Amino acid sequence: MAWPPRRSSGRSSRRQRNIALLGRAATIAAVAVAAMLLVLSRASPDRYSALRSGAADLVAPLWTAILIPLAEVQAAAGSVADYFKAVEKVRLLEGRERMYQIERERHAQALHENRELKSLLKVSEPARERIGVFAISGSSTGAYVRYALISGGARHAIEPGQPVLAAAGLIGRTVDVGKRATRVMLLTDVSSRVPVRVVRTGLPALLIGKNLPLLDVDLSGPSNSEVRIGDRLVTSGDGGLFPPGLTVATVVSVSGDMPEARPAATPDGLDYVIVERPYMPPMPLPEEPTQAREAHPEAVIQQQVAE
Structure with missing residues (x-):
């Protein structure tokens, strides 16, 4: 069995009608003001510019007063978010630091072993100049x-x-x-x-x-x-x-x-x-054997004359 619809009282229906009427009136007023401003901007740009400047001067203090608490709320929310993110970032950095510490220890150990091996094998490395x-x-x-x-x-x-x-x-x-x-x-x-x-x-x-x-x-x-x-x-x-x-x-x-x-x-x-200088100097050319010089005395004389 369906219940009959609830009857609204006359007072609530009157309130709803008044709210709808006010909404229509506000909409009509906004459209009218917009149309007037549009006509004014076309007919008299100077007056329209002066009106805009006056409206800006009137709205600026109110807008500033509204933005200040909004900015403070956003800053507070950002600080809270950063606080909770800081814990995660610290854990991540601590993990990376432990990993880097292990790598540094391995690197130091490898360098120490290399120095010992080179010392035992008497490895000769050219010096950089x-x-x-x-x-x-x-x-x-x-x-x-x-x-x-x-x-x-x-x-x-x-x-x-x-x-x-x-x-x-x-x-x-x-x-x-x-x-x-x-x-x-x-x-x-x-x-x-x-x-x-x-x-x-x-x-x-x-x-x-x-x-x-x-x-x-x-x-x-x-x-x-x-x-x-x-x-x-x-x-x-x-x-x-x-x-x-x-x-x-x-x-x-x-x-x-x-x-x-x-x-x-x-x-x-x-x-x-x-x-x-080059890391390893070029290999010197082998000197000509003494017997070859004696076998070619003319070449030796020509070389001495050239020098």
Whole structure:
């Protein structure tokens, strides 16, 4: 059995009618004011501008008074949220610190073991010799060459084929040496080849310049999947020119035929660089045996005359 609908009292129905009437009146008034303002803006722009300025002066204090407590409430809510997030951040940082502490201990242990092994095996390592610190005069980027110019030359003991370093890592090597200036071939030059290794895996690789901001990473056999984005590349010491362990580049892409890496140091924004002697000096040529000299006395005489 359905209950009959509840009858509303006359007082409540009258209140509802009054509210609906007031709503309609407010809507009509708002539309009328908007229409008047629109007509005023078209008919008299100067009066409309003055009216807007007056309304802004009237509303600004009220708006400021409303915004202040709202800003305080938002700041309080943000502080509460930051407080609860701080606990999670502290736990995350503590976990990372424990992980880094373990890695530091492993690294220190490995360095200690390496020193002991080298001492037992009496390993002889060439010492790095710095020639000097020189200012960068400029850099050039062409279609086929990438060079930088430094303010040092033959009078400063600079020779072709010497490594050029910056605080961030390897820049390139010297190629054309004048008396007071030297041209440096950058890593991005198409003729640049730098033997490196991947720090994470120890894989050997070859960095190849291509006159672009990025370098090709030739892994010489292993597939591209054996390097990851973010892997650091350092010099391997192969060839004897660059000392091992210098930061060179970071892998930024593993798609395509070859992974690509971004150089750690570029001449843009640098003021000074370091020039060093080659890590391992070139092997001296073997001297001609005495019997060969005696067998060719004319060649020896011609050499003495030339000197």
